[in-house]
Amino acid sequence: MGRHTTFRIGGPADLFLRPRSAAQAAALAAQARALGVPVLFLGRGSNLVVADEGFRGAVVTLEEVAGEGPRLAADGLVDCPAGVNLAALCKFAAAQGLSGLEFAYGIPGSLGGGVFMNAGAYGGELGQVVEQVDFWDEEGRPHTLAGAALGFSYRHSWFAGHPGCLIAGARLALCPGDPAEIAAKMEEHLRARREKQPLDYPSAGSAFKRPAGAYAAQLIDSCGLKGLRVGDAMVSEKHAGFIVNCGRATCADVRELVEQVRAAVQARTGYLLECEIKFV
Known part of the structure; x- marks a missing residue:
C-alpha cells in the first residue's frame, strides 16, 4: 500500500480493486460488505497512513475513476468527477476564467478526498464553493446532497460521519475572473508552498489540525520539536506542521511521533493537538 x-x-x-467507474466502485464495495469484508476507498492517498501489516479487507482504488474531467455546466458552475486531482481542476477553472479555487492549487489529492475533509488553505475551503455532491451510500444507492446540507466546517464534512459513502463527483459554484490574475494567484500560492513546505520528502501533508486561537506549526516550533525523530519519521525542520518520511519510516514510527508531539505541546502550552492524518 505504500506505493x-x-x-x-x-x-x-488482501484485495486491491481497480474499478473503471464510480458506479462499479460502489457496487464492488457493496458486494464486499455483504460478504463481511471491510472496505477502504482510496483516492490519491494524500492524507493517509496505512498500517505496517497492511489492510485486512478490500481496497477500492479510484485512480481510474477520473472520468472525462471537469466540464462547464452553466455560468460559473463546474461539474467534476471525484477522481480528478485538484491541480488539474484548478487549471481548468483558471483557463475558463473562473475564480474561487486558487487556494487549492498545490493541495495534493483528488476532489473527492478534498470534499470529504473540506480541504483548504490560504483562507479558502472547498466547502465554500461546493454547490452539490453526488455520492453512493453503503448499499450502492446513488444520492445527491446540496453543499449547504453537508455540514462543512474546518477539515470536516458530513461524510466524516459516513465513511462508507463513495463521493462520485461535485458541482462547484465559481465566480467570473480574469484568467491572468487567477493564474498569477495560483502561482503565488504554489511558490509559497515550495518555499515553506518540505515537498522534497514523502508526507501526508499537514499532520495536525489548527487549534482554536493558535497555529499547530507555531506551537510545535515553540516547543523546539523541529527535527524530533522516531525511526525514519521526523518533524520537518522546514515546517513544523509536517511529519516526513526520511527513508523507511513505518506506521508505528509515525504514530509514536504524533503522540510525542501531542504530549510535548500539551505539557508546554496547554493545547492538545488533533491529528489530521488518517490511520488505517
Whole structure:
C-alpha cells in the first residue's frame, strides 16, 4: 500500500480493486460488505497512513475513476468527477476564467478526498464553493446532497460521519475572473508552498489540525520539536506542521511521533493537538 500513498508507508491489502467507474466502485464495495469484508476507498492517498501489516479487507482504488474531467455546466458552475486531482481542476477553472479555487492549487489529492475533509488553505475551503455532491451510500444507492446540507466546517464534512459513502463527483459554484490574475494567484500560492513546505520528502501533508486561537506549526516550533525523530519519521525542520518520511519510516514510527508531539505541546502550552492524518 505504500506505493499508493504520498507518505510511502503501509503493508499489503488482501484485495486491491481497480474499478473503471464510480458506479462499479460502489457496487464492488457493496458486494464486499455483504460478504463481511471491510472496505477502504482510496483516492490519491494524500492524507493517509496505512498500517505496517497492511489492510485486512478490500481496497477500492479510484485512480481510474477520473472520468472525462471537469466540464462547464452553466455560468460559473463546474461539474467534476471525484477522481480528478485538484491541480488539474484548478487549471481548468483558471483557463475558463473562473475564480474561487486558487487556494487549492498545490493541495495534493483528488476532489473527492478534498470534499470529504473540506480541504483548504490560504483562507479558502472547498466547502465554500461546493454547490452539490453526488455520492453512493453503503448499499450502492446513488444520492445527491446540496453543499449547504453537508455540514462543512474546518477539515470536516458530513461524510466524516459516513465513511462508507463513495463521493462520485461535485458541482462547484465559481465566480467570473480574469484568467491572468487567477493564474498569477495560483502561482503565488504554489511558490509559497515550495518555499515553506518540505515537498522534497514523502508526507501526508499537514499532520495536525489548527487549534482554536493558535497555529499547530507555531506551537510545535515553540516547543523546539523541529527535527524530533522516531525511526525514519521526523518533524520537518522546514515546517513544523509536517511529519516526513526520511527513508523507511513505518506506521508505528509515525504514530509514536504524533503522540510525542501531542504530549510535548500539551505539557508546554496547554493545547492538545488533533491529528489530521488518517490511520488505517
